[in-house]
Amino acid sequence: MTARPSDGNPTPRAFRLPEDRALVNRMGLNNEGADAVAEHLRDTSRSIPLGINLAKTHDPAILGDTATEDFLYSFRRLAPLADYVALNVSCPNTAEGKTFEEPAAFDGLLTAVMNERDALGLAVPVLVKLSPPAEVSFDPGPVDELIDLALGHGITGFVATNTASDRSSLRTDGARLKEIGRGGLSGRPLAERSTALVRHLYRRTGGRIPIIGVGGVDSAETAYRKIRAGASLVELYTGLVYEGPGLIRRINRGLIRLLERDGFASVGEAVGTAA
Ligand SMILES: Cc1cc2nc3c(=O)[nH]c(=O)nc-3n(C[C@H](O)[C@H](O)[C@H](O)COP(=O)(O)O)c2cc1C
Known part of the structure; x- marks a missing residue:
């Protein structure tokens, strides 16, 4: 969701890499x-929690303070209708390719959003969605700075992770990747990296705040790995593209089996047990 409407990029703009799932x-x-979107939501009744x-x-012309204002516009319109809001800080926001994960911009955005939440008298949970680390083992310095800033602002939780911009360790051949061009990589190649960030977030926050684990979940086992690393909620996108909507039922059934196997009475009991 963005403040102003957008047609997005020219098509084609989404590509399958089947060898890599x-x-x-x-x-x-x-x-x-x-x-x-606010109009649509006002006209819709729903029985499940809604995250926006x-x-x-x-x-690219929307930069700096204007970019923060742009976020605030969406927040004002949509936060009152949401059960939680996720701030997608892991999208490019300046012509130089910097994102809201640059600490000064991140701090400014969180200050503005949390002030706005208070001014609106809302208690809506606000989560921050982060980029994946470059590798499973990563230098925690930069992300720790963001985690500490987020905690200082009273952020409710984290979403880990967004897509990756690199193309490392893929089976798809280089010529095909070149033909596809730029874009965010999602699915199986992201799974371990995003789980590594979930684990790091869980450790760094002492398991005190919720983490939504996302990246390469395509089975009960991959969902379970996110949960044991510290995710109390799991999200998926690419898995649905390859497996279809029946995947959700298979994950839920499989999770029951895995929890029973390991002696957990609920998902909550398993969260962070392999952090
Ligand atoms: C076609 C497509 C569109 C996406 N759009 C958004 C978006 O608008 N905002 C966002 O935060 N993430 C977006 N994502 C990222 C996903 O929410 C998710 O973080 C990422 O794909 C990793 O999960 P997955 O491996 O299960 O797909 C998009 C992903 C895909 C594949």
């Missing part, structure tokens, strides 16, 4: 904009 996408945040993911409008 992965996707590359550069959708470009195609959406109808905050006003239209906010990003900066897809327009």
Whole structure:
């Protein structure tokens, strides 16, 4: 979701990498904009919790303070309708390719959003969605700075992770990757890296705040790994593309089996047990 409507990037903008069970996408945040989405939501009744993911409008001319204002516009319109808001800080927000994960921009955005939440008198949970680390073993310095800033602002939780921009360790051949071009890599190649960040977040926060684990979940086993690393909720996208909607039922059934096997009475008991 972005403040202003966007058609996104020209098509094709999403590509399958079947040998890797992965996707590359550069959708470009195609959406109808905050006003239209707020209207749709007002007309819809629902029985399940609704998380709304906010990003900066897809327009490289929106920079700095204007970018923060753009986020705030969406927040004002949509936070009152959401059960939680995820701030997608892992999308490029400046012409130089810096993102809201650059500490000063991150700090400024979180200050503005949390002030706005208070001003609106809302208690809506606010989560921050982070980029994956470059590798399973990574230098924790930069992400720790963000984690500590987020905790200082009273952020409710984290979403780990967004897509990756690198193309390391893929089976898909180089010529095909070149033909596809730029975009975020999702799916199986992301699984271990995103789980590593879930684990790191869980350790760093002492398991005090919820973590949504996302990246390469395509089975009960991969969902379970996220949970044991510290995720209390699991999300998936690419897995659904390859496996279809029946995947959700298979994951739920498989999780029951895995929890029973390991002597856990609930998902909650398993969270962070392999952190
Ligand atoms: C086609 C497509 C569109 C996406 N759009 C968004 C988006 O608008 N905002 C966002 O935070 N993440 C977006 N993502 C990232 C996913 O939410 C998720 O973080 C990432 O794909 C890793 O999970 P997966 O391996 O289960 O797909 C998108 C992913 C795909 C494949």
